[in-house]
Amino acid sequence: MFDLAIDGALLRGRRVDVAVRGTRFAAVEPAGTLAGAAARERIDGARFLLRPPFYNAHTHQAMTLLRGVDDDCALMDWLRRVVWPREARLTAEAVYAGTRLAILEGLRSGCVGFNDMYFHQPAVIRAAAEMGVRARVGLMFMDQVSDHIENAAAWALRDGLPPTIGLSLAPHALYTTTPELLRRVAARAAETGLPIHTHAAETAAEAAIARERFGFGSPIAYLDACGLLRPGTVLAHCCHVDDADLALIAERGCVVAHCPQSNQKLASGVFPWARAAAAGVRVAVGTDGAASNNGLSMIAEAKAAALSAKLGAGSPDALRFADLDRAATEVGAAALGFPEAGRIVPGAEADCILVDLENPAFAGGGDPDANFVYAADSACVDTVLCAGRVLMRGRRVADEAAILADARRAAESLRRAAD
Ligand SMILES: [Zn+2]
Structure with a gap:
């Protein structure tokens, strides 16, 4: 039967x-x-x-509650002026409501898994477990923020997680962390076997920080020197990479989470897919958060990935459909830590x-x-x-009306707190 x-x-x-x-x-x-x-x-x-189905390789799910707060702003200014002050007021209940909204939106586009990096991680775990999707939930590391990062609480849940949910170590980015913190995260990855998930080489400003603050020729070289480039590490964006960076990413067995719509909207840069593929880099596709995209449809993201690769290389065969399709499905599943998902074959x-x-x-x-x-x-x-x-x-998804009502309430109280 x-x-x-x-x-x-x-x-x-x-x-x-x-x-x-x-x-x-x-x-x-x-x-x-x-x-x-x-x-x-x-x-x-x-x-x-x-x-x-699709697997979203890089996102901040609860940013659905920050959708549209400022749509015309470069990354560093946007983070400091718009995003971080609002995120400081996020509650666990708001993150739960925002994550459920994102999961609903993902399901509608055929997405069953997400690689998350956000605050109040136990609320993210609860939302994913209740809605039945796969998730890799990042323990966040940022130097300036600690009060609403609930790494210890999420870590305490690790033995009781369903097989569809895992944890990662997610240092936010090189510009929000010290080298000491990154080295500590790398040591913990080696000790626990947890994969790393971080933003990498997203903008020219980040590349300048790698040079001027840390004395490295590129963000990738710096992150590698800190020990973060390990098998299974997910590097989000990678717009500002040269051939040596791509060779290093491939050699270390990392995966690039390509987020073409966020890269275009924030004018961050273009990930060189064709050069990365030629270097042997594994590439998956992610939406990034809903505040910098602004949709969470993986159908739209996959199409944008193809357009970005073709236009970026100046060649329509820079990315063939079969390779794009594999990146957004099978490679994404593996990047989330589910190598037996993403293919329709007996036993999968x-x-x-x-x-x-x-x-x-x-x-x-x-x-x-x-x-x-x-x-x-x-x-x-x-x-x-x-x-x-x-x-x-x-x-139809279970509890749709309640998911929408809760999200509206959470967005409204966040807005009131900002006034
Ligand atoms: Zn991101």
């Missing part, structure tokens, strides 16, 4: 039957093969494209989405998977599964 069967959906150009048992795919067979097999729940896949973790082919984006022909990323939007994502659980069906 299977827990769930999806009959006759379109997977990579062929019709298949898929069965789920527990948290994993038990069978992926040509359509019709599993028609007689018993299953507790069945979905008719005839009108659906079946795909691996049962994460997938069903996309409604009765949408204008699919009626004119062409590769349906490419049409999904390049022509469609969240409106055509019908069903989302994570670890065998149906988290969205017919575009």
